[in-house]
Amino acid sequence: MNYSSTFIPTLREVPADAVIASHRLMFRAGMIRKLANGLFAYLPLGLRAFRKVEQIVREEMDAIGALEMRPPVVQPGEVWKESGRWDAMGEAMLRVKNRLENDFVITPTAEEAFTAIVRDELSSYRQLPLSLYQINTKYRDEIRPRYGVMRGREFVMKDAYSWHCDDESLDKTYQAMGRAYRKIFKRCGLSVIPVKADSGAMGGSGSEEFMVESEIGDNTLILCKKCDNAANVEKAGCAPDFTARSPEEAVSAAANTPPFEKVDTPNVKTIDELCAFLKSTSANFIKTLIYRAVNVELDLSNAPGCTNLEPKNQIPEAFFAVTIRGDLDVNEVKLAALVKAAEVELAGDRDVLRLTNAPVGFAGPVGLNSLPIIVDHSVTGMNDGVTGALAKDLHYRHVAYGRDFTGWMTGDIRTVKAGDVCPLCGGELYEKKGNELGHIFKLGYKYTRSMQVSYLDENGKSQIPTMGSYGIGVDRTLASVIEEHHDEAGIIWPVSVAPYHVIIVPIKYEGEVKTASDRLAAGFEKAGIEVLLDDRSERPGVKFNDADLTGIPWRVVVGDKGLSLPQPQVEIKHRRDKDNRMVELDRAVEDVTSKIREELDIYA
């Protein structure tokens, strides 16, 4: 392809809103343009690189037997109502009514569509397992789209779904997907951090996220300095820095603690003020927070204050008192998982007053029986703590877990932070920001049950299949490649996803130089190498800058000087190298082609 016949509008300026390297460079290299906030057009150069990533994803999906299909992008609201997500999805799902007033969704994900299709075709266990995928347009109505295609509104996702007779079969596909994902990211030249969520029992609610480090990442990762433990802070655990005790053990541990007593704490509002007032540290406080939980699936029939909640199987609104050591924070994702709630949030002032008989700041577990108390493990180690006393300006001290209160449930709901101890090896944990590129997830029966999918097993009995879902953001993967592979001058493509393998730069595209350049281009094309010939009448400096900016791995410079040598030569340079070397004109195609093939093998 001749440069003058394509459309690569490179820019010297950086758009004001482009704060990360991939956004800046995709604009400057003429890969993308913005049509509206969060809506981008891939220009020809960008689309070439995009297609490479897409094709790698496709090949690895095909390799594990997943079957590509394609549902529509505009999907009927009906299937989302069946699964219950029409209400659950929130405003990020773009909904539209057509001229007949029917509800539609510009699909953000496709569990429902795939499940609806499989439901109609599935009859026998012999059809399972079944893995289907698409690589297709998605839309998420981000309020603040940012960072170019890294967080756009419209994007392309590879989403796969699988259906199985049993957990073992699901796990097999889940593992194969995990291996395929590792392969995909390796082929793209990406260093990903696989982050395992709570593994649970085999076939349970396993999930794994594939993260790349990013200063602007949505996720906080907890990593270990010593081992390869990696977790999303939302689910990260750590080794306890306390002695966890059962209520009975706690009673003995409190043998020397004086009985708890009231302390007047007038005008003391924050934990810090309380510490100063009582000459204590926050680690000595039993912090008590009142949480409101939505759509709770936990059985609360025997929980204090909950006997009247309806319906029994999913309670729309329930309140919990949550106790945790004063120097720690509650991880709301872990809390929500513990009480099987769709969401949890701090209760409003009025609910706190109603439930604790005291304003915010004076809740405490002693004598609190208007709602269930959740005790973080850290509190089970506390035998001489300070808590609110359920009355304004009043606290208790010498409070001991087990002796003075127990709680309805205990669990790990602490937010792990840098400096905590690795639960696997005892090493020190640290934090990193990360962006999620992929996610594999054992869904279980969520969709197959709500959407009434069934098949007949070997005994002719009707069964519900279990299900997995597996996603990769294609745009985000492409942008992450640039984040990991660039320098001041531009992109440095791994050859596996480079829009072209070679760029030929004639110093001046005329006479001998033109003839030699054309011959080289034809030679590369014949060898199956993707070559761009910069035939523009620009100064060499402009051409070199554009070659660096667009990041094409191999550059071949053709000039009068080299050609006039007794054995005519051209200059060869890899984008990541500083130095170039001269190669005989007649051997240049063979030389570079073999290097490209070697490099492609590394990424294969």
Added chain:
Amino acid sequence: MNYSSTFIPTLREVPADAVIASHRLMFRAGMIRKLANGLFAYLPLGLRAFRKVEQIVREEMDAIGALEMRPPVVQPGEVWKESGRWDAMGEAMLRVKNRLENDFVITPTAEEAFTAIVRDELSSYRQLPLSLYQINTKYRDEIRPRYGVMRGREFVMKDAYSWHCDDESLDKTYQAMGRAYRKIFKRCGLSVIPVKADSGAMGGSGSEEFMVESEIGDNTLILCKKCDNAANVEKAGCAPDFTARSPEEAVSAAANTPPFEKVDTPNVKTIDELCAFLKSTSANFIKTLIYRAVNVELDLSNAPGCTNLEPKNQIPEAFFAVTIRGDLDVNEVKLAALVKAAEVELAGDRDVLRLTNAPVGFAGPVGLNSLPIIVDHSVTGMNDGVTGALAKDLHYRHVAYGRDFTGWMTGDIRTVKAGDVCPLCGGELYEKKGNELGHIFKLGYKYTRSMQVSYLDENGKSQIPTMGSYGIGVDRTLASVIEEHHDEAGIIWPVSVAPYHVIIVPIKYEGEVKTASDRLAAGFEKAGIEVLLDDRSERPGVKFNDADLTGIPWRVVVGDKGLSLPQPQVEIKHRRDKDNRMVELDRAVEDVTSKIREELDIYA
């Protein structure tokens, strides 16, 4: 690929709403499923065929230097407002507001998006000509989607756009696109009818539609029995079956016509009743119809009754009296083009009364000066006609064009019909229903002007580029292939778009037969042939039926009987043939592969 590892849910039953062959067969062959009215999912087999068509389109676009890019599917309403089509597009364009109340469009076509992008990048004449295209999802909110993917709501279209310095350059790209389209349809095995619209001056508003014959087509085509003249009835012309005359010539032609006179025609309402009453035929009537025209760009400043119309350059509403020979019909598309109106429709009763002083049915050109009269060419040949007399129950007879009235404008606004005479060769014209698969169109300055696109010419002067647009419906092309290539038993794929080239059918997939089948499959794969191996434990009859239904071009049957011959043999049959032939097992791959390659060459 083994049949049991893929997902081809074939059906014996036909969905009730599937009335055309492609719809029926795509369902039955497990190529598509319906998710909602007009919204289809391509299953793996369907997607494979779809991709073949898509790839043929892509190759032919690339071959003429068009550059693929990809704007988003959800596009900002803003650019549609700039071009003026936000209002013009009507309800078939699906509009949506996001959570921030911004307007978006699920794009039905992309003149605006491409033009907006090019506008920002275009500076110099040296960047032109430029041709860009996408193959991407489109949405049209059809009220009654029908016929499967032939007229769905969501579909994939290849749409290309080009920008040029001058008409000559536009024409060159337009011609290249036309050639590429012919190639694309040939490669898909489709017989298309290229339908030229009014060619106009070079660089004028040329357009060409690529039609396939279809009983359920949206378009009526006028074709010649003798030559290859083909036109959309909307624009078709025919040779005159009358003597066209200037007003002066008409006056002499009417030399022997008595002066016109009133005839009482009480209670006579239709032309038929009038014919009976006057003992005449409809060809003797000068039919006069009052039309309302919207957004008229024709200069009406000197037209009767129009002097007060504002604004001068585009009149929102104007009325015309249209005269035509009584046995002919007015073609409203041709009429709208003649008066440069966005749309024309018959005027309402009240407007007819106001403008003619008579109820509907008694309009006539004699003495009518409240509005401009448009005279179809056919009327210029009439020197003794009957017309309404602008009063209830009253007609004139012996009316002669030129002598008794002239009209403000004459033109060809007649609807051509079967039996009319070909304007090119004098042959007889006939009608066919057709579906449009592609359309190439010289847009001119419509978008570049309204969206203010400009570039600097060689002299540094700002100029507006001219533009073309070129579309192909990919789904509809695929469905049309099936319409043209099927029989009672199923699809008969042209090898160029077949989802697989070969299907191997073992009579019973075990023992020797299994070994031989596996070896054949491996052999085909090694030769680069796409092969499906029916490894299911179904009866041979079921497998043969599915092979016929899915239409895979070559079938290789492997059975004990053939394998037990001294020279083991398998049975080979092409889907379109009745008879099969035995081929030595060892030569089967080579034999079929060479046949496939020959066939592929035919379609290349």
